[in-house]
Amino acid sequence: MTEAAQTTIDQDEVARFSAMAAEWWSPNGKFRPLHKFNPVRLTYIRDHVAAHFGRDPRSDKPLTGLRLLDIGCGGGLLSEPMARMGAEVLGADASRTNIEVATIHAEQSGVDVSYEAVTSEDLAARGERFDIVLNMEVVEHVSDVDLFLTSCAEMVKPGGLMFVATINRTMKARALAIIGAEYVLRWLPRGTHQYEKLVRPEEIETPLNASGMNVIDRTGVFYNPLQDQWNLSRDMDVNYMMLLERPKTA
Numbered sequence: 001m002t003e004a005a006q007t008t009i010d011q012d013e014v015a016r017f018s019a020m021a022a023e024w025w026s027p028n029g030k031f032r033p034l035h036k037f038n039p040v041r042l043t044y045i046r047d048h049v050a051a052h053f054g055r056d057p058r059s060d061k062p063l064t065g066l067r068l069l070d071i072g073c074g075g076g077l078l079s080e081p082m083a084r085m086g087a088e089v090l091g092a093d094a095s096r097t098n099i100e101v102a103t104i105h106a107e108q109s110g111v112d113v114s115y116e117a118v119t120s121e122d123l124a125a126r127g128e129r130f131d132i133v134l135n136m137e138v139v140e141h142v143s144d145v146d147l148f149l150t151s152c153a154e155m156v157k158p159g160g161l162m163f164v165a166t167i168n169r170t171m172k173a174r175a176l177a178i179i180g181a182e183y184v185l186r187w188l189p190r191g192t193h194q195y196e197k198l199v200r201p202e203e204i205e206t207p208l209n210a211s212g213m214n215v216i217d218r219t220g221v222f223y224n225p226l227q228d229q230w231n232l233s234r235d236m237d238v239n240y241m242m243l244l245e246r247p248k249t250a
Contacts, residue, residue, distance in 0.1 A: 070082065099117045123151070169196075177198075
């Protein structure tokens with residue numbers, strides 16, 4: 001494959017999520033786990049962005065003046081809250097169906113979000129730059145992890161941040177996130193995740209470090225069935241999030 005022909009799109013993954021697009025905004029539908037996951041990841045993003053850029057996380061719009069990319073935005077579950085916090089948001093997804101769903105929902109909700117069916121590499125090629133790049137629950141669904149991460153990193157401004165959330169490639173993750181979540185509890189449709197496509201932390205750090213990004217925080221995330229909520233954890237064996245910074249230029 002030539003350099004020009006390289007792509008991060010996995011057509012099977014795009015088709016799978018496009019088929020479920022109408023379910024994005026149903027809190028009890030096929031994306032129920034993401035609705036449950038949203039509070040912990042929104043708080044994590046808001047608090048770290050506020051600390052990094054010197055904002056008050058308790059203010060109504062702590063992200064005002066910041067340009068944000070939500071890559072692999074799906075139906076906009078993160079894009080809309082980020083816009084409500086004041087960010088100038090571009091939600092990008094390889095699925096045109098997802099983008100249509102996200103656009104309609106934002107219009108109905110009165111939230112100002114720009115959506116586009118486009119890949120990370122195409123955005124990077126046209127010179128897009130952002131203060132914040134959200135790369136949340138996406139990397140395990142792309143065809144070329146290194147190309148995807150490198151193109152995302154290219155779009156982070158000096159002094160900017162990238163958030164990454166995904167599932168570790170461990171036997172524990174296979175047991176809980178795939179067998180447990182998809183086959184036993186049926187939280188997700190079978191086939192949502194493939195074990196061989198799960199991504200270890202070092203497989204994220206290596207290409208991003210080579211692209212000039214530095215890891216400044218990492219955390220596990222676990223589901224507490226007694227509280228029926230997700231919480232941060234030191235255990236990164238299953239779900240985890242990482243925060244990276246592009247250093248400011250001299």
